[in-house]
Amino acid sequence: MLQFKDIITPIDFIVTEETTLKEAITLMYRKKWNLLPVTDSSRYPVGVFTRSSLHQMVTEETPLTTPIKNYIKRHVEKLSVNTPFEKIEEIVKNSKVGTGVVVDDQNHVVGILTKTDMVMSLLQTSQELQTITKLKRTLETAIDHAFDGIVMADERKVITMVSPPLLELFNLPIEEVLNKPAANALPHLQLENVYESEAAEVSGFLEINGIKYIAHRIPILEDGKVIGAIGKVVFRQLNEVSELFKKLQKAENKANFYHQQYQQAETAKFTWDHILSVDPWMEKLKKSGAKAAKGRSTVLIRGESGTGKELFAHAIHNSSARSTGKFIVVNCAAIPEDLLESEFFGYENGAFTGARPKGKLGKFDLANGGTLFLDEIGDMSLGLQAKLLRVLQEREFYRVGGTVKIKVDVRIIAATNRNLEEMVKEGLFREDLYYRLNVISLNVPPLRHRPNDIDYLFGQFMIEFNQILGTSISGMEARAREALLDYDWPGNVRELRNVMERAMTFSESGKIKYEDLPDYLLKQVPIKETTLNVSMVENAELEAIKKALVQVQGNKVQAARLLGISRSGLYEKIKKYKLG
Missing domain, CATH: 1.10.8.60 (Helicase, Ruva Protein; domain 3)
Incomplete structure (x- = not known):
């Protein structure tokens, strides 16, 4: 900002009461000034010698060697060198005098201020302001179109500029950020840190809504003092960094990756927290499932494909007393019918052509002491249904080709998207198995x-x-x-x-x-009416408001009373339906 001391005309000579007329004429001619400040030997002001004083001495044919002390104007309009620029502007605009005497803090004369000086400074200031305005406009444009987030704060730690991508990242409206303290509006950026440290900082990886970002904090310094700060949030160029980070993690974890995969194949991976919902019925269903998990009864989970039936099965196992046991999954629709029996019960050595020489354990063997989840149970053949029923009733089975009974302790959780009742009526599903499975039923809504x-x-x-x-x-x-x-x-x-x-x-x-x-x-997706995008209820509400406003000739207080709603509520509805 332009300072007053920068626009005054400095004095490099001394004029006293003993200065002669000739010396005064010479100075005025050389300096092109209308007045000369007159001081004592210590440069304290005692008056001014003006062009009119000079004219008077010449008219009176005063000798050139005559001192000017009798022609000095003793009343001096002084201006402090520390006067604010805005006040100087006002003084010069309203003053009838073309020149003023400028003094420092010790009341010593240091220069004069002419209207010419002021005009030139105003012109310079105008040019500077135009340049600043252009720079500000350029900066605002750059910030608005910045690929990443940018925020600027002033010396008071108040946010003065913020880019749309940053607002978008943190899901904030501009009115909650602009002209607000940085610590309150964007506390996660910790922009205020650099006001103390006076050094640029880079955060580690931060995260919001699953988006990783890095915050750069940069102080703005002037004469060794922090006068502001810039925050840059990088979040859209981190893909390459993320990929390198992932590769590093993969290299470090490769040894135990396959081991974890093997364990997960026979372990329930999900808990009740993984069933994401805010629906009251779903919350009630989860509580029912948690209660069912404490017992050992068979659970039948029903619902359309994709509703999350398997997640319920996992969560029931994990919250049961069998959570340390294995969780074995069989998709009855995915295994060919001729292989289902051997998959369920295993087989002995040489049970059939192509069988493994040492035989194979079945799913019931593997699930012993744990849980067997039968997904898509409605697709199981009637023959296998009979054998499954026998296992559920007697808790024992024979391997394919075997003669020895195998005792098992397995809890069954079944799931289906089919209408088992209709299948029972049509003879496609055993009624006795249906009742055996349907001990506890959980219906997951679509x-x-x-x-x-x-x-x-x-x-x-x-x-x-x-x-x-x-x-x-x-x-x-x-x-x-x-x-x-x-x-x-x-x-x-x-x-x-x-x-x-x-x-x-x-x-x-x-x-x-x-x-x-x-x-x-x-x-x-159904196409909505574009002329009036409201429901039948909203239509009725809109018409009622219109009629009420007509009836009371537009008086909103009376209209609200007539409609039985608050005045603020009426204003909201008027705004909603764009009635005024």
């Missing part, structure tokens, strides 16, 4: 009956896939969200998870857009 879960799962899968895919998706545009909420989800949670993975892979911005969703889904 996703279309859990609208709150749809919105909730968007956010959960976004966090998960940001970590898996190395993406930086921080949200979803309104149109895309509406399309997903309006879709029926025949494939349930499994389909939703696949759609989110696909959309996040195809997204080219920080948010999932309508066009990122698969075409098959968009074709099945």
Whole structure:
């Protein structure tokens, strides 16, 4: 900022009361000044010798050697060298005098200020302001279009600029950040650290909503003092770093990776916390499942494909007394019928052509002391159903080709997406087995009956896939969200998870857009009326508000009273329906 001391005309001579007329004329001519400051020997001001004083002495034919002391104007308008620039502007604009005497803190004359000086300084200031304005506009444009997040704070640690990508990453509206203390608005960045350290810092890997980011904190220094700080949040170029980090982890963990995979093949991987839901019925179902887990009764889990039946089976095993035992999974629809019996019960040496010489243990053998999960139980053949029933009743079986009874202690959890009651009526499923399996039944509702879960799962899968895919998706545009909420989800949670993975892979911005969703889904979403996008209930509400406003001639207080709602509630509805 331009200082007052920078625009004054300094004095490099001394004029006293004893200065002669000739000396005064010479100085005025050489300096092109309208007045000369007159001081004593210590440079304290005693008055001014003006051009009118000079004119008077010449008119009176005063000798050139005459001292000017009798023609000095003793009243001096002084300006302190520390006067704020804005005040000087005002003084010069309103002053009738073209020149002023400037003094320092000791009241010594140090220079004069002319209106010419002021005009030139104002011109310079204007040019500087134009340059600053251009720079500010350039900086704002650069920040608005920055690929990563940028934030700037001033000497008071208050945020003065912030880029849209940073707001998007932290899901913050600009009014909660701009002109707010950095420590309150963006505490995770710890921008205030550099005001104390006066040194640039780089954070380690941080994470929000599954998106990894690094925060650079840079102090802005002037004359050795911190006058602000810049924060740069890098989160969109970390894919390469993440890949290197993953490779390092893989190299370090390769030795135990396959061992873990082997263990997981016979271990329940999921708990109740893995069943993501905010639906009240699902929460009740999880509590029922947790109670069922404490006993040893057979559990039948029913529901459409993709609702998470297997997750319930895993969670029941993990919260049971058998949690230290093995959890063996058999998909009855995936194994050929002629191999199902040997898969279940194993076989003895030489039981059939192609059998292993030493025989093979079956799933019941492997699950002994633990849990056997029979997925898609409705696809099991009637012959195998009979043998399964016998095992459930007698807790013993024969291996294929064997003659020795094998005793087992296995808990059965079964799951199906088929209507077993109809299958029983049609003779496709044994009635006695149905009742044996249906001791405790858990019916997992489809996703279309859990609208709150749809919105909730968007956010959960976004966090998960940001970590898996190395993406930086921080949200979803309104149109895309509406399309997903309006879709029926025949494939349930499994389909939703696949759609989110696909959309996040195809997204080219920080948010999932309508066009990122698969075409098959968009074709099945019902087209909404664009003229009035409200439901029948909202239509009725809109008409009631219109009639009330007409009836009371627009008086909103009376209209609210007539409708039986609060005034603030009426204002909200007027804003919602764009009535004024």
